[in-house]
Amino acid sequence: MRLLHTSDWHLGRAFHRVNMLGAQAEFIGHLVTTVRERAVDAVVVSGDVYDRAVPPLAAVELFDDALHRLAELGVPTVMISGNHDSARRLGVGAGLIGRAGIHLRTEPAACDTPVVLADAFGDVAFYGLPYLEPALVKDEFGVDRPGHEAVLAAAMDRVRADLAARAPGIRSVVLVHAFVTGGEASDSERDITVGGVAAVPAGVFDGVDYVALGHLHGCQTLAERVRYSGSPLAYSFSETDHRKSMWLVDLAADRSVTAERVDCPVPRPLARIRGELEELLADPELARHEDAWVEATLTDAVRPADPMARLAERFPHTLSLAFAPERAPDDPDVSYAKRLAGRSDQQIARDFVAHVRGAGPDEREQTVLRDAFDAVRTDDVVREVAR
Secondary structure (H helix, E strand, C coil): EEEEEECCEECCEEECCCHHHHHHHHHHHHHHHHHHHEEEEEEEEECEEECCCCCCCCHHHHHHHHHHHHHHHHHCCCEEECCCCCHHHHCCHHHHHHHHEEEEECCHHCCCCCCCEEEECCCEEEEEEECCCCCHHCCCCCCCCCCHHHHHHHHHHHHHHHCCCCCCCCCEEEECCCCCCCCCCCCCCCCCECCEEEEECCHCCCCCCEEECCCCCCEEEEEEEEECCCCCCCCCHHHCCCCCCEEEECCCCCCEEEEEEEECCCCCCCEEEEECCCHHHHHHHHHCCCCEEEEEEEEECCCCCCCHHHHHHCCCCEEEEECCCCCCCCCCCCCHHHHCCCCCCCHHHHHHHHHHHHHCCCHHHHHHHHHHHHHHHEEEEEEEHCC
């Protein structure tokens, strides 16, 4: 069976205030063309269809168009909700839409109810594990202390139990929206850390033939059977070096897996440039970036006048401008933002306690801080789900 694995469309998202709806529509057209021309048997979409719980109307219309075009091809599609989606909204009408071959899996309790498709060699069971917010699903899965690994392990136990009750030889695919250990994150994914831990080990998914991951925006192979497709478009400058693509996966009768990357259309290349303003304006090596979306970091000791306007004369698509004067590490003027770069909220809080009190928090106090951050993040998720 040939699968097309994609995820993280983020319909309705902008890139530094640039409307991406046209590029997203071009991707949908490319997806449909790939399905038709590469003899795809099933499409799997591993979450974050939309960028937010209540997407703009234009994004909903584009999603509706995508569903109609996929249904017209007669190729089944299995789709789960991600942490950016409203599972309830995305799942509205799932029963009716399923009759057209578009199978929406947004209910955690139904994770062990597969979509069963067949090819010339037998059945393939597709299990959809939508994004499982630990605090909201712990009771459903009988987990005492909520955490990503615990709830996903419980969900996979249900999947394996269902598989064991089916005919021998049935092949299996699991769609998952999660941060799996070994994956490389970018700046454009929303933090899903719980209890100071975001990642789950890939071993949680043992026992199935292919794991179609969503959430991380870079295309990645964690194991032969465990892969991220990544987002089809770049949504931050941290993705400058990404090759945006989908996975064309062949799941053979003997359960072996082969995978090929299918490149996605690039609306405009990305570039990160760094240096003093006059150097950036004169450097001939930077000519290749003149048509790119540019993030410029100026290292001038003194902030130059009208830097954005002057950069735009050479790089008309400059979208982001930052200042990072090159100073010695012990210079008191080193920016606060630079000192905090790469540190989590919990690390910053621990450092603040140590600065004020002269000693960092003990184990009990660290637990209090961790629980407080988790409670705030969970409240945000609950409010978004309720919108």
